[in-house]
Amino acid sequence: MEAPQILVVDLGSQYTTVIGRSIRELGFRTAILSPKKARDWLTQNKARCVILSGSDYSVSGLKAPTPPPEIFKSGAPILGICYGMQWLAEHFGGELFNELKNKEYGPATALIEECDPIFKGLKESRPVWASHGDSVKVLPPAFKCIARSAESGGITGMANHDLNI
Amino acid sequence: MLQNFIRGISGCEPDWEPRNIIESVREELCRNVGAEKAVIAFSGGVDSTTLLAIASPITGKNLRAVCIDSGALREDELTEVRFNASAAGARNIRIVPAAKEFQSVLDMETDGERIRKKFQKPYARILMEEARKFGAPIIIQASLAPDFIESGKQGSSALIKTYHNMVNFPGFKRLDPLRYFFKYEVREFARLLGLPASVAERQPFPGPGLYVRILGAPPTLYRAAILRWADARVREIVRKHDLEKNFSQLVVALMCTPTVGIKGDKRVYTNSVIYRALISADFMTGIGYEFPVEVRREIRRTVTRHPKIVRAWPDENDKPPATTEFV
Numbered sequence: 001m002e003a004p005q006i007l008v009v010d011l012g013s014q015y016t017t018v019i020g021r022s023i024r025e026l027g028f029r030t031a032i033l034s035p036k037k038a039r040d041w042l043t044q045n046k047a048r049c050v051i052l053s054g055s056d057y058s059v060s061g062l063k064a065p066t067p068p069p070e071i072f073k074s075g076a077p078i079l080g081i082c083y084g085m086q087w088l089a090e091h092f093g094g095e096l097f098n099e100l101k102n103k104e105y106g107p108a109t110a111l112i113e114e115c116d117p118i119f120k121g122l123k124e125s126r127p128v129w130a131s132h133g134d135s136v137k138v139l140p141p142a143f144k145c146i147a148r149s150a151e152s153g154g155i156t157g158m159a160n161h162d163l164n165i
Numbered sequence: 166m167l168q169n170f171i172r173g174i175s176g177c178e179p180d181w182e183p184r185n186i187i188e189s190v191r192e193e194l195c196r197n198v199g200a201e202k203a204v205i206a207f208s209g210g211v212d213s214t215t216l217l218a219i220a221s222p223i224t225g226k227n228l229r230a231v232c233i234d235s236g237a238l239r240e241d242e243l244t245e246v247r248f249n250a251s252a253a254g255a256r257n258i259r260i261v262p263a264a265k266e267f268q269s270v271l272d273m274e275t276d277g278e279r280i281r282k283k284f285q286k287p288y289a290r291i292l293m294e295e296a297r298k299f300g301a302p303i304i305i306q307a308s309l310a311p312d313f314i315e316s317g318k319q320g321s322s323a324l325i326k327t328y329h330n331m332v333n334f335p336g337f338k339r340l341d342p343l344r345y346f347f348k349y350e351v352r353e354f355a356r357l358l359g360l361p362a363s364v365a366e367r368q369p370f371p372g373p374g375l376y377v378r379i380l381g382a383p384p385t386l387y388r389a390a391i392l393r394w395a396d397a398r399v400r401e402i403v404r405k406h407d408l409e410k411n412f413s414q415l416v417v418a419l420m421c422t423p424t425v426g427i428k429g430d431k432r433v434y435t436n437s438v439i440y441r442a443l444i445s446a447d448f449m450t451g452i453g454y455e456f457p458v459e460v461r462r463e464i465r466r467t468v469t470r471h472p473k474i475v476r477a478w479p480d481e482n483d484k485p486p487a488t489t490e491f492v
Binding site for chain 2: 001002003004005006010012014017019020021022023024026027028029030031032033034037040041044048049051056063076077079117118119120121122164
């Protein structure tokens with residue numbers, strides 16, 4: 001028996017276990033851990049990929065949960081969801097909004113801008129459920145926008161293939 | 166997108182096939198136990214019950230489930246323990262009455278962390294004694310993956326373990342067949358094995374039990390009895406109103422800092438009860454559950470009937486800043 005290949009860093013979202021359950025349904029195991037436990041887990045295990053969850057917190061707020069820097073050490077692909085994406089954007093030098101006009105709570109439409117491997121098999125435009133206060137205002141250098149919100153024009157997806165993020 | 170990321174981009178191969186996984190756990194158990202006898206530390210919780218269900222077909226009568234009654238169990242807990250053991254196919258179960266020993270070791274301790282630490286010694290001693298009595302060289306535990314993640318400063322090998330089950334058993338072979346798994350996976354095993362929902366969906370209860378829910382005074386058997394009664398009444402009311410599905414954990418605590426009350430005509434100066442429920446998917450963060458007004462009314466009117474309880478408060482604090490348990 002081996003350790004799960006997928007590390008999900010739980011940054012405090014009520015949806016994190018939903019992510020875990022969905023991944024199980026696809027046939028994969030996950031290690032869902034808090035940032036602190038994730039750091040310790042990484043000293044004993046190797047992750048084939050890392051997922052940064054959403055969070056009830058704001059990246060700019062006090063006590064904002066931080067993924068452990070160890071996630072970058074192995075070069076494993078990293079997927080940031082919601083807060084996870086915003087944290088990555090800020091970490092790599094981008095800027096976040098917290099303006100009212102960019103907040104989205106409810107159904108939205110995501111428009112795929114780039115043919116990224118993560119969108120393989122998906123239609124160009126798809127309905128999504130958005131629930132976020134913060135959003136990415138300025139992309140970090142070396143990241144490109146791969147999807148946008150049809151309603152607000154905001155960045156809904158970004159990628160850097162050299163870093164595998 | 167998850168599929169694209171996990172399979173396409175990261176090259177992961179599917180590794181969650183619970184039936185195969187259960188089989189491989191059984192195979193490993195077979196190899197490690199062979200024809201020997203073993204005891205399994207059994208609390209009636211989802212982890213130990215699931216492990217027992219996995220092990221029973223392999224070990225049959227060679228496995229004894231040992232449940233230690235530390236004096237901190239809830240009302241009807243032993244009935245549930247017996248029921249769960251039977252549902253898991255246990256051929257052999259022994260419940261060890263050990264309240265006196267735990268009380269003497271706890272020795273009027275009030276600090277929660279120290280209580281949890283002190284709890285480990287009698288726990289280990291009793292398990293080893295029971296293994297010896299049964300002629301078993303092997304002690305099996307249902308510890309999970311997070312229990313084995315070393316914490317502490319980087320580079321240090323010091324483990325910060327205040328989990329009651331992370332102890333050593335000198336002279337015995339120790340097996341942790343579930344050491345690779347997480348609770349959400351164990352619950353899936355439980356469902357697959359056909360264990361009742363009361364097991365698969367069972368909410369967590371701390372090892373040191375009611376002893377860590379007695380606040381502001383040493384956890385004596387007398388106080389544990391008062392709390393046991395109050396805890397049972399609150400749970401009854403919650404069940405009656407079918408609220409259990411609304412939260413992940415219910416905690417009823419005895420607040421021993423006395424406050425004044427009136428019982429009959431007499432002035433009394435005694436305990437109160439605080440209760441809370443947490444809505445949480447992962448126990449990392451959570452929202453305090455807000456009990457409906459009628460339920461709060463019923464709880465306080467029922468619980469304060471006890472001569473040693475004058476008040477009952479709902480605690481609705483979120484995590485953070487509060488934690489799931491009080492101590």
